[in-house]
Amino acid sequence: MWQQLNVHFGFQALWSPGFIIATIGLTGLYFWAIGKGRYRFAESEPVPLYKQILFVLGMFLFYLGYGGPLYIIGHLMFSIHMIQMIVSLLFVPPLLLLGIPKWLLKAIVMKIPFKRVLKVFAHPITAIVLFNVMFSFYHIPVIFDFLMAHKMGHDAFQTVLFIAAILMWWTIIAPVPEWNRVSELQRVGLIFLDGLLLTPACALIIFAGSPVYETFTNPVAWATALSLCLPGTQTVSPDLIEQFMLLPLLEDQRLGGVVMKVVQEVLYGSFLVYVFIQWVRREKAEEKQKQMELEKSILEKFAHE
Template sequence: MWQQISNSFGFQALWSPWFIVLTIALAVLYLWATGKGRHRFAEAERVPVYKKILFLLGLFFFYLGFGGPLYLVGHIMFSIHMIQMVASLLLVPPLLILGSPKWLLKAVVLKIPFKRVLKFFVHPIPAILLFNVMFSFYHIPVIFDYLMVNKTGHDVYQVFLFIAAFIMWWTVIAPVPEWNRLSELQRVGLIFLDGMLLTPACALIIFAENPVYETFTNPVAWATALSLCLPGTQTVPPELIEQFMPLNLLEDQRLGGVLMKVVQEVVYGSFLGYVFFQWVRRERQEDELEQEKMELAPEYK
């Protein structure tokens, strides 16, 4: 199938050269800011190699989800579309946040316009609701089918959905401890709540008795949506739909829902472990500090 896709659409449509340039530029800027340029930032410290790897991995998934082949093929098959959503919403934001040092995050956030609006949405409940409502609305059939054939609407919604995902992950990860409003127990509850709110959208897709998206069942709508991903004024003949559907439409839809739910559980489970590890480490540090105080106390009597 890949050979057929590459022969049909070409390098520019599949690989988005301008997005490659953008991703490389962001990587170079990050490496400069965390390397030779870090003296320009307040409280800057040396950045561990593992953080740089996480950030660059986040940029890789950023390219894969928004500019690479996944983006185009996601307009051909619904299951691939859900993999693209996983990459761009469940992997990119946490990897970029975890890969950014605290001093760099402070410098970037303090320069963001509309900080008061952002400050409201960084509260736990608004952050969780914003992302999950936007994600669920996106997968309502009538909204999904409209956005897939309306490039401007689709691009705008994708941008705001990505921002919502970033805000949600910021709340869960709490990368700047002094800005954190939640205890570790509250963050654990937040992750569970997030997983519960994402379930209805996945259940709608998995347990539907028939394909629900006209984008993948109507050849004309399918061809229109795919044409919007191609450079220039290229069009796709509707009859090509039969050549690019290796799975039954209902099977493809259910596979997409299962992939989203399974990967979401794996990612959220990983962050439950991350938060628990932070919790244990903080408790240990507090115990050690208390022990030191007790040991030094007699000297001051």
């Protein structure tokens, strides 16, 4: 399959050199900010190596999902499209939020225009509902087929969906603790709500009795959607669909839904553990602080006597 991709699409379409440059540029800006430029930021402190690794991994997956081969292959088969969604929306945002130190996140947020409007959508319930509604809306067959055939609309929707994913993950991760408005117990409930809201879209895809997306069943629609991803005026022949459909259409569709749901459950389960660990650490820190204050008050009492 890889050889066929190279023959029919070429290096520029598969690897998006411009996206590579942009990704490297953003990564370089990050390392400048946590290195030589760190003293320009308030409350800055050295960034642990594990955070740097998480950020680099997040940027690599960001490139892979939106500019690398996975983006093109996601237009060939629905199951690969869902893998691209998993990488771009379920892995990239948390990796970036965990990789950027909170002092840098504060500086970035303060530079965002229309912060008051964004603050409304950053409300925990709103953020989670918004992401899941947009994801489900995107996968309604008529909407999906329309967006895949209209590049500007598709790119705009994908951009807003990615922002919604960041807001949703911000709620779960709470990367700036002092800005966090929900307790750990509430965050556990939000994670369960998040998984519940994604279920209908996956169920529609998994239990459909026939393929529901014209983009993958109609060779002309398939070729049109794929051509919009290629540079310049390059087009794709509808006849190529038989070479790249490695699974029967219905099995491919069901596989995409199953993979999305399974990965989502595993990932959300992992973050339940993450929230629980944060909860235990906070309780221990508060208990230690209370113990220190008690000991201090006792010493002061004896000192006055």
